Amino acid sequence: MSSNFIYTIILFFLFHSLQAQQSVRENEIKKIYELIKYNNFGVAQHKIDSLRTVLDKTKVSKKTTKDRVEVDYLQCLIWDRKDLPLREIVPTLLQIKDKADAEGYFVLSYKISLLLALSYEKGGEYQIANTYLDKAFELYKEYHLEDLYSTYCIRRSSYYRMVEDYEAMKVFADLAKKYAQKYGNITDVVDSHILLSFYASKKNNWSEHLKHAFILRGYYYQFNDSTALLLNYNSIAKAFCRMQNFDTALKYNDSSKRFLKEVTNLEYDYSIHKTRYEIFEVMGNVDSAHYYFKKYHEQFLKSNHEFEKAKIKELEDRYQHDKKEAVIKSKNQQIQFVITILIIIILMSILIVRKNKKISSQNKIISKQLVEITKTLDQKKVLLSELQHRVKNHLQNVISILEIQKESFEFNNVEEVIRENKNRIQSMALLHEKLSVSEAVDSINFGEYIKEVCKLVKGSYEFHNRRVLIKSLSEIDKIPIQKALPIGLILVELISNSIKHAFDGKNLGIIDIEVKFDENTGKNVLCYTDTGRGFEFGKSNEKGLGMEIIKGLLEQLNAQIDYNNNNGFELKIYF
Numbered sequence: 001m002s003s004n005f006i007y008t009i010i011l012f013f014l015f016h017s018l019q020a021q022q023s024v025r026e027n028e029i030k031k032i033y034e035l036i037k038y039n040n041f042g043v044a045q046h047k048i049d050s051l052r053t054v055l056d057k058t059k060v061s062k063k064t065t066k067d068r069v070e071v072d073y074l075q076c077l078i079w080d081r082k083d084l085p086l087r088e089i090v091p092t093l094l095q096i097k098d099k100a101d102a103e104g105y106f107v108l109s110y111k112i113s114l115l116l117a118l119s120y121e122k123g124g125e126y127q128i129a130n131t132y133l134d135k136a137f138e139l140y141k142e143y144h145l146e147d148l149y150s151t152y153c154i155r156r157s158s159y160y161r162m163v164e165d166y167e168a169m170k171v172f173a174d175l176a177k178k179y180a181q182k183y184g185n186i187t188d189v190v191d192s193h194i195l196l197s198f199y200a201s202k203k204n205n206w207s208e209h210l211k212h213a214f215i216l217r218g219y220y221y222q223f224n225d226s227t228a229l230l231l232n233y234n235s236i237a238k239a240f241c242r243m244q245n246f247d248t249a250l251k252y253n254d255s256s257k258r259f260l261k262e263v264t265n266l267e268y269d270y271s272i273h274k275t276r277y278e279i280f281e282v283m284g285n286v287d288s289a290h291y292y293f294k295k296y297h298e299q300f301l302k303s304n305h306e307f308e309k310a311k312i313k314e315l316e317d318r319y320q321h322d323k324k325e326a327v328i329k330s331k332n333q334q335i336q337f338v339i340t341i342l343i344i345i346i347l348m349s350i351l352i353v354r355k356n357k358k359i360s361s362q363n364k365i366i367s368k369q370l371v372e373i374t375k376t377l378d379q380k381k382v383l384l385s386e387l388q389h390r391v392k393n394h395l396q397n398v399i400s401i402l403e404i405q406k407e408s409f410e411f412n413n414v415e416e417v418i419r420e421n422k423n424r425i426q427s428m429a430l431l432h433e434k435l436s437v438s439e440a441v442d443s444i445n446f447g448e449y450i451k452e453v454c455k456l457v458k459g460s461y462e463f464h465n466r467r468v469l470i471k472s473l474s475e476i477d478k479i480p481i482q483k484a485l486p487i488g489l490i491l492v493e494l495i496s497n498s499i500k501h502a503f504d505g506k507n508l509g510i511i512d513i514e515v516k517f518d519e520n521t522g523k524n525v526l527c528y529t530d531t532g533r534g535f536e537f538g539k540s541n542e543k544g545l546g547m548e549i550i551k552g553l554l555e556q557l558n559a560q561i562d563y564n565n566n567n568g569f570e571l572k573i574y575f
Helices: 002-037 041-057 062-081 086-103 106-122 126-143 146-162 166-183 186-202 206-223 226-242 246-257 266-283 286-407 414-438 446-459 481-502 546-557
Strands: 443-445 467-474 478-480 508-518 523-530 560-564 569-574
Touching (some): 002 041, 002 062, 041 062, 086 106, 106 126, 146 166, 166 186, 206 226, 226 246, 246 266, 266 286, 443 446, 446 508, 481 508
Antiparallel strands (some): 443 478, 523 569, 560 569
């Protein structure tokens, strides 16, 4: 008992330790999302690297696999915010999307599809971007991702902006704003205002543009985003310039300069000078416009020079990388060639061995089949002998019936005699047919045999003024042929008697036959009922042969009977 208790305690602590580790990872992932939202990319990257180290040391499971995919997604999210080239982001995104799809992480797959759409949109591949937007929408519809729908609307609106369908852009921007506010997605709220601000500027609705710009300014201060604030103030300055409010325009243009020390990109520096010269140009202040145009032009050339240097370095790095890749590829091709030759040799050897084994196996199968064929032939001989014996016995039964029939011939017409004997003989023939189909020597399918006997007898009579319905059910699947023959003949006599005599004056007659096991007596019981006028089963009929045949067959079965002639005829035969 004590060892089991200790073992249970250890398992308890292990389980809670794993739960605690999982909870820590989940909290770290949530923190990384928040850090990215507030542009703290350095801290976010450090946490991603730390989390990767923890996951590498953790045993692989469904949960850790999901965490790995989500960490890779967060890494791509940082790369996107830092405007890394398309070729550096997309391969990783495609790889983790395949993992997310394979494992059924539909939320992650939705997010990755939207980030892929954004990446391709930035690269000018609008058709591919649209394909991934469609995939994301399918996931939203299938899994009802209402709380994430605003992000899809942002990406769809941005797509329409790039293809210059501005009305569709506004529709999805409004939808994005509605869902983002409902579910508290601040990033999507901000992006919706950016898109609506852009739409207003396209329509020259500068007051609407300013409304969104001032809302955005509050969010940018909250996110501590210096670059966005610089562009925001500059955008406000341009709007006031369009509205002929030059003093306010110059004020906001001056305010944008204070963020320059926190922004390293020269492009933003010359954009401030460009806006300032445009303001003075509209004002008609040619000297100031010329001065700021020169500053804008100098910064523009300097920015282009820096851009060209960066481009040349990127091309040089790519060349060196491609060169290394070519050397590695050449070596890999040589190794692959050698491996291919070795694989071909191994496969040929395996094929030869398998061929020999197959020949040996086929020889064994042939030998076995010869033994089975010989055995089957012996069984066929036994079956043929048994069938001949059965035929001889059944023919003897036919002779006995005809002998009895001879005594009552004067009371029956020839047509009736032929029909009755035909039914009796065909019921015997059915047994041989069943034996032929099943190749069984000792038993037949009893349910099928009864149905066919009923069909046989019913088909031999014509009904002009009434219908006869025969229902049969057998709970016993198989029965020895020694029992089946007398039961079949008994049914022929009973059904014939009911059809000929029981239903006089009725439009519909029903015969119900059921065979089952009786638990009280421990015997099988055949229940025969009809809805006719009933008759005394034990009473002898001088004109009828059927009763004599039934009595003889009951003795052959060693059966007991029970009958009732109230409200029709009912007979139970226990055998």
